[in-house]
Amino acid sequence: MLPPGRPRRAFVVRACTALLVAGFAQAQQPRPRVPVLQAARETDVFTPAPFDEQHLDGLFAARLRVNLEQRLLRVDEEGILAGFRSRPGRQAWIGEHAGKFLDAAANMWLYTGDDRLRELMDRVAKTLIACQQPGGYLGTYTEDRRWTSWDVWVHKYDLLGLIAYYRATGYRPALDAAARIGDLMCRTFGTARGQLDIIGAGEHVGMAATSILEPMVLLYQQTGEQRYLDFCLYIVHAWDEPGGPGIIASLSAGKGVFHTANGKAYEMMSNLVGLSRLYRVTGNPLYLQTIESAWRDIQSRRLYVSGTTSAHEHFQDDIVLPADQDADVGEGCATVTWLQLNSQLLRLTGEPRYAAEIERTVYNQLLAAQDPVNGNICYFTPLNGRKEATPGINCCVSSEPRGISLIPELAWGTENGGLAVNLYTQGEARFSIPGAKVQIVSRTTYPQSGIVQLSVNPDKPVRFPLLLRVPDWTRSFEVEVDGRKLTGLPGTYLSVERTWKAGDEVAIRMDMTIRLIPGGRSYPDSVAVARGPQLLAFEETLNRSIVDTQRAGPVSLRPEDLNLRDAGNGQTDSRTGNQAYRINGQVNGAPQPLVLVPFADARVYRVWMARPGRT
């Protein structure tokens, strides 16, 4: 039985907006709100604005549209389902892609209401469900190889996809299929006689298998069935048994992710995302302590300036951050999972440091891994080198669209009885706060400009705090409301609490501060340039007169000496976006103007440029 559908609320869309969003307002079918039975403990501090209550323009809109049109609508439907139709699949983890597609598609459909996507995801979901065996098995392995290698991992993504699809559409057979997988897991793995040890059922010290934790928590929340929660607690226990990855024992003791299990980044962070969901339903402080300890370790010792982690798919030793083409930098799956982890922590704590990392990752590594024109995806994205984006079927081509589909959930939401703006963007959203509904319209060309004009429109006058995130990179954040001037402290929220009435205006002026970032232990002779939230890169295709590209860099270590100015007009082509900047630079010590573009738009490039005065 379908839960009651709820027609999409009409937005007041101005003419200029309508042009920008052509193709994005094709909602035909209602998008139901499926209730979560076993609700979160209501402890979330930050709750994102729902997908279907908002609309983003500008850079995010462009990248979301490419994600929809060029990637999700062109998914190799046969390829992602063939392994289920005819077992065994042609490779070990071929089964992960159907669930990943459904997860990304569910978000994008909730956001756009696009009928073509709805049709496609309906077909994929129904085919997947039809391939389930009577006992609940929905992998791509033959009987003799069952529960080896990546089999549980495949079921993890089946669950994530089916639950996301159910949450988006209310199609009950999807939840029933997920429950049959959950029951199969509960029967198969455990400590009772005849049950298997889940640690032995997956790659990377069992972490591939135990990362099924995340959707098992979701299944528990959706059904309220205690056995699924018990299974989650079994997984957490199994981690710290002999032969297990020791996720809680090692990370809560501060050993760090490099010294935990085999340091495989994607799988370990997937387990931490699951643990953050388990914390939400149990409130066990040890879980949050473990996650925060791992987060601090990654953020302070293993995070690239672009907001990703891992080289050759593994965490590296302290401050070892190789960034060239051959280092296999920032697996797309690791980037997206880092983003998910920060999103969970932001919800659980409301702390701006997580929103700051979200901004760093979204504006840099996440969008850098997506080709802005054809929607292809980079498996790895170096900081020095060239983008090698591809279509096809691999883990990252399936993960990145999930990360991009999350952007609307990361931008803004409700927090502490008020509204929080975490990512500045052109767009609008509606929020429900105690006693009122509030529409926010944001006008800006951010990240080109740091000027943001917010219109606040409650349906009746109401008092609440408007929390404006003050980026940690800005040296000045000024706000004017009704003639009153306020100044924000970098790295915090500026709370503007007052009685708001329709038509109130908030003028934000933040300095898009230019920074020179030292190359650290891995690039001691190099320096990077950042402007606002964006990391800039020396783009070879826009500096063709320079042969000795490795010797090119800024003229000075003092930002004001760079005289960074806009060079967007005529400098760029469709592949490098509409942002470009000229700086005073040098090549081998000789003055030479250089053109930089955002790392997210770069094609053949160097983020780490020659440090002035290096010998």
Ligand SMILES: [Zn+2]
């Ligand atoms: Zn991957």
